Amino acid sequence: MVETYVFGHKSPDSDTITSSIVMAYLENEMGNSEAKAYRLGNINKETEFILNYLGIDAPELLESIEDGADVILVDHNSPAESIDNLENANILKVVDHHKLVLETSYPLFLRFEPVGCTETILCKLYEENGVEITKEIATLMLSAIISDTLLLKSPTTTEDDKVAVKKLSQIAEVDAEEYGLEMLKAGTDLSSFSIEEILSLDAKQIDFKDVKSIVNQVNTADISEVMVMKDELEDGMNKIIEEEGLDLFMLLITDIVNSNSQVIALGNSAGLVEKAYNVILKDNTVLLEGVVSRKKQVVPIMTENA
Amino acid sequence: MVETYVFGHKSPDSDTITSSIVMAYLENEMGNSEAKAYRLGNINKETEFILNYLGIDAPELLESIEDGADVILVDHNSPAESIDNLENANILKVVDHHKLVLETSYPLFLRFEPVGCTETILCKLYEENGVEITKEIATLMLSAIISDTLLLKSPTTTEDDKVAVKKLSQIAEVDAEEYGLEMLKAGTDLSSFSIEEILSLDAKQIDFKDVKSIVNQVNTADISEVMVMKDELEDGMNKIIEEEGLDLFMLLITDIVNSNSQVIALGNSAGLVEKAYNVILKDNTVLLEGVVSRKKQVVPIMTENA
Secondary structure (H helix, E strand, O other): OOOEEEEEEEEEHHHHHHHHHHHHHHHHOOOOOOOEEEEEEOHHHHHHHHHHOOOOOOEEEOOOOOOOOOOOOEEEOOOOOOOOOHHHHHHEEEEOOOOOOOOOOOOOEEEEOOOOOOHHHHHHHHHHOOOOOHHHHHHHHHHHHHHHHOOOOOOOOOHHHHHHHHHHHHHOOOOOOHHHHHHHHOOOOOOOOOOOHHHOOOOEEEEEEEEEEEEEEEEEHHHHHHOOOOHHHEEEEEEEHHHOOEEEEEEEEEOOOOOOEEEEOOOOHHHHHHHHHHOOEEOOOEEEEOOOHHHHHHHHHHHHOO | OOEEEEEEEOOOOHHHHHHHHHHHHHHHHHOOOOEHHHHHHHHOHHHHHHOOOOOOOOOEOOOOOOOOOOEEEOOOOOOHHHHOOHHHHHHEHHHHHHHHOOOOOOOEEEEEEOOOOHHHHHHHHEEEEEEEEOOOHHHHHHHHHHHHHHHOOOEEEOOOHHHHHHHHHHHHHHOOHHHHHHHHHHHOOOOOOOOHHHHOOOOOEEEEOOOOEEEEEEEEEOOHHOOOHHHHHHHHHHHHHHHOOOOOEEEEEEEEEOOEEEEEEEEEHHHHHHHHHHOOOOOOOEEEEEOOOOOHOOOHHHHHOO
């Protein structure tokens, strides 16, 4: 029987999936609880690359938990991004690098640091608790840090992330640059996805003050390859706007090689993008130069201008 | 110029004051920031005993901070218990052992553990970061753990608190039992306080669902010594109930030697105490046997029955 459910956010990315595995392993090694990693949605291509590289299975899909179940959250703390009945769970621990929105009626273990990736924090937790970082664990950690920081080039990157990458590359015995670029490129392969799937791959519900929004980010090595689908993408976005009653849907098509993002913005509040970045949308789209981080370069500036 | 303000909650207790000093010292030793400890209210008798024992001054009183100031919160995370203009501050870190109520619009450093005392967490942070725990720092930490756990007898006590007390006693070169009892007794001396002061010494605003309440706790070595003031205490409580529009004022008079609490309960929702503990108030008061912890033995049971 599973005693503790460990999971990251919906629309799982590589940090969420690897952190679930790495955190569950840590719990078990420390003898804290019988912990098992789960996922709340489909694995993306980049994560698939990582798991295939290591020859390990994806965590099981978790659709609901019983009331009172013990859970550990990684890489998120917002109930909106978590399992649907989180309010009835007993949250034992949270390890995360996002802003704080969770409320609890009881004290719990929290480890948050404003670093680029949850795995950077987990790397410290292993060290602090004297748990050996195996080659496999190191590869999982390293992959997620490369993913979240776009090979340490994103403005979310901190000194701690750099230190972790250096250390983990050695344990994992991989060239971070070479492996990382291959991994990131694997994540940009959209060929097998429907429009609906592309629009939910890395979609986050974020309210910029009163502006109810979804910001979806898709990585690519070539923006034009994604823009050929612009009409279909817009149809899909408009459908979601209507269904969810959104004021804004931002699709960020992020060029991981040149570190820019083409944004497609739809909804009654699309003008907020123009105001926030001092740009003019043409046919609902514009290039945001140097913008690669939703957390650092979208959320604060959009919130400020909302 | 002060770069980082470090402070605990209003109505400061020994954990809040010592943790502010110990956290500021850690920040400075780690070279993270020029940090300085502050207090948000008057020092209680127990804390005075600790500071006198060490021959050190109380932190400066902090009445407000400038907008955008860098702050570190210890032993609390509720804006209601913090400095009034906290919403305009830049919270760098929070080290705490209470339930989670804070929200932020940015990622930050959080270290929460469900242990008996903030100092137990700080003791780990010193070790993890290789900062030496001096004799003075050890005495501050030890004193707070003894205070919060009532010499490791409160149900809030965890294994981590016990481990810390053992280790810190050695560094501080004190007999924890002997020093601790003397310290706790010093905290029960109410002779110099007015009724108004007694009622605000360790008062927390806590809403049990919709029941707007204040729960104040006063430690004593002899309940009857406090109960001789019952009429004056009730007058003072009724005045606060009216001024603050409270539904309930609970005064817990906690016998630190025998581990019981006499409660005086006033307000329209005083019946909630009878329901929660299955007792009958006589002249607004009753002995709650074995109850010493507001956090573990009052907040959950009162909330559940509200």
